[in-house]
Amino acid sequence: MRSVWKFFASVKLAIVLLILLAVASVIGTLIPQGRPPAEYAAHYGQLAGLFTGLHLTSLYHSGWFLVLLFFFAVNTIVCTLSRLPAKWRRAFGPKVEAEPSGLMALKVKSRFGKNVPFAEAQAKLETLLSSRHYRVKRQSAEKRLYVLAQKRKFGHFGSDAVHFGLLVIIGGGIVSGVAGFRTQMELSEGQTVAVPRAPFEIRLDRFETEYYPQGMVKAWKSTVTVVEGGAGILTQAILVNKPLTYKGFSFYQTSYGSNWDQPKLEVTIKKKTDPAFARTVALTVGERAAVDDKDVSQISVKRFVPDFVIGEGNQIETRSQEPNNPAAQVEGWKGEKRVFSGWIFANYPDFEQMHSGQPTDLSFVLKSFRGSEYSVLEAARDPGVWLIWIGCLLVTAGFFLAFYWPPREIRAVLEEGRDRTEITAGGHAAKGRESFEAEFEALMDSLRRSS
Amino acid sequence: MNESTLFTTTFILYILSAFFFLTLLFSKKDKWGKAGLGLATAGLVFHTAALLLRTFQSGHAPFTNMYESLSFLSWAMVLAYILIDRKFRIPRIGPYLMLIVVGLVALASSPLMPKEATPLVPALQSYWLWLHVSVTLLGEAFFAVAFITSILYLTADSEEKKAKMDSVSYRCVAVGFPLFTLGGLVFGMVWAYKAWGTYWSWDPKEVWSLITWLVFALYLHTRIVMGWKGKRSAIIAVVGFLAALFTYFGVNYLLSGLHSYA
Numbered sequence: 206m207r208s209v210w211k212f213f214a215s216v217k218l219a220i221v222l223l224i225l226l227a228v229a230s231v232i233g234t235l236i237p238q239g240r241p242p243a244e245y246a247a248h249y250g251q252l253a254g255l256f257t258g259l260h261l262t263s264l265y266h267s268g269w270f271l272v273l274l275f276f277f278a279v280n281t282i283v284c285t286l287s288r289l290p291a292k293w294r295r296a297f298g299p300k301v302e303a304e305p306s307g308l309m310a311l312k313v314k315s316r317f318g319k320n321v322p323f324a325e326a327q328a329k330l331e332t333l334l335s336s337r338h339y340r341v342k343r344q345s346a347e348k349r350l351y352v353l354a355q356k357r358k359f360g361h362f363g364s365d366a367v368h369f370g371l372l373v374i375i376g377g378g379i380v381s382g383v384a385g386f387r388t389q390m391e392l393s394e395g396q397t398v399a400v401p402r403a404p405f406e407i408r409l410d411r412f413e414t415e416y417y418p419q420g421m422v423k424a425w426k427s428t429v430t431v432v433e434g435g436a437g438i439l440t441q442a443i444l445v446n447k448p449l450t451y452k453g454f455s456f457y458q459t460s461y462g463s464n465w466d467q468p469k470l471e472v473t474i475k476k477k478t479d480p481a482f483a484r485t486v487a488l489t490v491g492e493r494a495a496v497d498d499k500d501v502s503q504i505s506v507k508r509f510v511p512d513f514v515i516g517e518g519n520q521i522e523t524r525s526q527e528p529n530n531p532a533a534q535v536e537g538w539k540g541e542k543r544v545f546s547g548w549i550f551a552n553y554p555d556f557e558q559m560h561s562g563q564p565t566d567l568s569f570v571l572k573s574f575r576g577s578e579y580s581v582l583e584a585a586r587d588p589g590v591w592l593i594w595i596g597c598l599l600v601t602a603g604f605f606l607a608f609y610w611p612p613r614e615i616r617a618v619l620e621e622g623r624d625r626t627e628i629t630a631g632g633h634a635a636k637g638r639e640s641f642e643a644e645f646e647a648l649m650d651s652l653r654r655s656s
Numbered sequence: 657m658n659e660s661t662l663f664t665t666t667f668i669l670y671i672l673s674a675f676f677f678l679t680l681l682f683s684k685k686d687k688w689g690k691a692g693l694g695l696a697t698a699g700l701v702f703h704t705a706a707l708l709l710r711t712f713q714s715g716h717a718p719f720t721n722m723y724e725s726l727s728f729l730s731w732a733m734v735l736a737y738i739l740i741d742r743k744f745r746i747p748r749i750g751p752y753l754m755l756i757v758v759g760l761v762a763l764a765s766s767p768l769m770p771k772e773a774t775p776l777v778p779a780l781q782s783y784w785l786w787l788h789v790s791v792t793l794l795g796e797a798f799f800a801v802a803f804i805t806s807i808l809y810l811t812a813d814s815e816e817k818k819a820k821m822d823s824v825s826y827r828c829v830a831v832g833f834p835l836f837t838l839g840g841l842v843f844g845m846v847w848a849y850k851a852w853g854t855y856w857s858w859d860p861k862e863v864w865s866l867i868t869w870l871v872f873a874l875y876l877h878t879r880i881v882m883g884w885k886g887k888r889s890a891i892i893a894v895v896g897f898l899a900a901l902f903t904y905f906g907v908n909y910l911l912s913g914l915h916s917y918a
Contacts, residue, residue, distance in 0.1 A: 227870040234860045417775045445778035457853040585853040597842040604834035
C-alpha cells in the first residue's frame with residue numbers, strides 16, 4: 206500500500222503521464238476517428254488491422270486511454286494530497302515564535318535598534334504591517350515579542366485548486382458519459398414527437414431558413430412547442446447558438462432538409478395557339494386538375510424529383526434531396542385515356558418533350574414546388590455539465606492564485622532593552638521575490654525612520 | 657481613412673519597425689531599438705483603428721475568417737511585446753517578433769486570403785465568439801513572445817543574457833497559459849455546449865488545444881517542482897508554441913473537423 210502511494214505521489218509519474226497523454230492525443234488526430242472499417246482497410250492496407258487492434262481508430266474512448274486518464278487522476282489526487290498538509294501548516298498554523306538567529310539566516314532580513322519603548326515599537330510595526338494588508342499574530346515571552354505577519358495565504362493553494370478543478374472536470378466527464386444521453390430527432394412541420402426518456406413531447410410548428418440580402422444563410426430557425434399531457438406548455442424558437450432547455454433536456458438546431466414525398470406543386474398551363482392564355486393550377490402528386498381544352502379534359506403529375514438525373518439503365522432518378530434540378534412528370538387525360546406524358550423542368554422552362562398519341566396545343570411550366578421541410582434537433586440531457594463548469598471555475602481561480610496572488614510572510618522579534626528596542630525581522634515569499642524584497646525594505650525603512 | 661488604408665499604413669509602420677530593430681542587431685546603439693519600438697507602437701495605433709473600423713462596418717468581431725484572424729493575432733503579438741517591454745526593457749525580442757508580425761501581416765494581405773467582410777454564418781452568431789477567440793489569441797501571442805525569448809536563450813552567449821531570457825520566458829508563459837486555458841479551453845467548452853450541445857467532442861482543434869495545454873503543464877511542473885530551468889525549459893516552451901501554432905494554423909489546413917471557420 207505504501208509503495209503504491211509512493212508510486213502515485215511521484216511528480217516524475219505526472220510528467221510521464223502528461224507526455225503519454227499528449228502523444229496519444231496527437232496519434233488520435235493523425236488517424237481519423239470512428240470511420241467504418243472498410244475505409245481504414247482502403248486507406249492503410251495492412252496497417253488497418255494493427256490500428257483497430259490497438260483501438261487507435263477510436264482512441265479517446267479506448268480502454269487503454271481511459272486507464273491512462275485514470276492513472277492521471279489518481280496521480281493528481283495523491284500528489285496534491287501528499288503536499289497539502291505541509292502547505293496547510295504553512296498557511297494556517299505556523300509557529301509565531303522564531304529565533305532572531307533563524308531570521309537572520311533568511312535571504313530577506315533586517316536587524317536594527319530603535320530608541321523607543323517596547324510597546325511603541327510594537328504598535329509602529331503592527332500599524333505598518335496592517336497598512337500593507339498583513340494579518341498580524343503575536344506571542345509574548347519574557348522581554349520579547351514575536352510577530353508573525355501573513356498575507357494572501359490562499360495563494361499557497363493555487364495549484365491545488367487547479368488540480369482539484371481538473372479532477373472535478375474528469376468527474377463531470379464520467380457523469381456525462383454514464384448518465385448523459387443524446388439523440389437526434391427529425392421533425393417535419395406540424396409533427397409531434399415524443400422525446401426519449403422525457404415526460405414530454407416536442408412539436409415542430411415551423412422551420413425557416415433566413416437569408417442575408419447577399420444570399421448567405423442568416424439563420425436556421427425551428428419554432429417548437431413543448432407538449433406535456435396533450436397541452437402546449439411553451440413555444441420557443443431554436444436557433445444555432447440558442448438552444449431550448451426544458452426540464453433538464455436541451456434541444457439544439459443541428460440540421461435540416463426537405464422531404465419530397467408529398468410536394469406541393471404549381472403548374473402553369475399555356476396554349477401554343479393563344480399566347481395570351483395562362484392558367485396556373487395547384488397540384489400534388491397523383492391529383493388531377495380539370496383543363497378547359499377540346500383534346501384534354503384533365504392533367505395530373507405522376508412523379509416529382511428534386512434533382513433530376515438519368516441514371517444507369519436510363520432510369521430517371523434524383524441525384525440528391527436538394528432542389529437542384531426539380532422536375533415533374535405531367536400527364537394529360539381525356540376521360541380515362543392518357544393522351545400525353547412528359548417531363549417539365551423548373552430550371553429549364555423552355556425545354557419540354559411530350560410523348561403524345563396525338564398533337565396537343567398545351568404546354569406546361571413548373572412554376573413552383575415546395576417539399577415539406579424537416580428540422581433535425583439534437584436532444585440532450587447532460588447531468589455532468591455542472592461539474593464541468595465548477596471545475597472550470599476552480600481551474601481559472603487556481604491559475605489566478607498560483608500566478609498572481611503570491612503569499613508573503615514576515616516574522617519579527619522585538620527585544621526589550623532600556624528605553625530601546627532591538628528589532629530583528631525576516632521574510633519569505635516563494636514567488637515574486639523581487640517585489641517582496643522591495644516591500645520589505647520599504648517597511649523596514651519606514652519603521653527605522655519613524656519617531 | 658478607410659480600413660484598407662489604415663491596414664496598409666499599419667503594414668508599412670511594422671516593416672519600418674522591423675527594419676530599425678534589425679539594425680539594432682548589427683549596431684548596438686539604443687536609438688535603433690527605441691525607433692523600432694516607437695514605430696511598432698504607432699503601427700499598433702493604426703492597427704487598432706483598422707480593427708475597430710472593421711468591427712463597426714461589419715457589425716461583428718474582427719476574427720471570423722483567416723484574414724481577420726491573422727490580423728488580430730499580429731495585433732495581439734505587438735501588444736504583448738509592448739507590454740512585456742514596458743516591464744522588462746528587452747529590445748532584443750523586437751527584431752524577431754516584428755519579423756514574424758510582418759510575415760503574418762503579409763500573409764493576411766496576400767491575394768490568397770479573401771478580405772471582404774462577410775455576414776456571420778449561424779454557427780458564429782454568439783457573443784462567445786468575442787470571448788473565445790480574443791482571449792485565446794492573446795494567450796497565443798504571449799506564447800509567441802515566450803518562444804522568441806526561449807530561442808534567444810538557446811542562442812545567447814552570456815550567462816547574464818541567458819538568465820534574463822529564461823526569466824522573461826517564464827513570465828510570458830505565466831501570462832499566456834492562464835489566458836489560453838481560459839479562452840481556448842474554458843470559453844471554448846462553454847460555447848461548444850451552447851452551440852453543439854456537448855462541451856467536448858474530441859474534434860482535432862479541441863485535441864490540439866489540449867496537447868498545447870499538456871505541453872505547458874509539463875513546462876510548469878518540470879520547472880517549478882523539479883527545478884528544470886534554462887535549456888530544457890526553453891525547449892519545452894518552443895515545443896509548446898509550435899503546438900499552439902499547429903492548433904491555430906495546421907489543424908485548419910491539414911486535419912478536418914468541426915472548427916471549419918478559421
